[in-house]
Amino acid sequence: MDISADTIVAALRQLPELPTPVCSWHVETGPDSTDDPAVWVWAMLEDEDVEFAKRSRLRSMVRDLVQETAGSSMLVYVRFRGASEVELETRAFT
DSSP states (O other), rough: OOOOHHHHHHHTOOOOOOSSHHHHHHEEEEEOOOOOOOEEEEESSSSSSSOOOHHHHHHHHHHHHHHHHOOTTTTEEEEEEEEHHHHHHHHOOO
């Protein structure tokens, strides 16, 4: 795998007109359980209750961007977390 998580995060931050606000991105790269090259993207959403259609649109945007940036052979796994989950996690480690 010849692309870094930082490169992907930088590209994600440039996505225009997101269907729902994202407060941050978390990206990991590496082989998945079948040893295929993969990228995991967690979108930290500002709103807890985002409509399915908006999440679906954002998922498609992220997959398309990652495949353009990292290569079409990469498997892309996209997950969503709400702001309150991120807050609780941050408080647990401080």
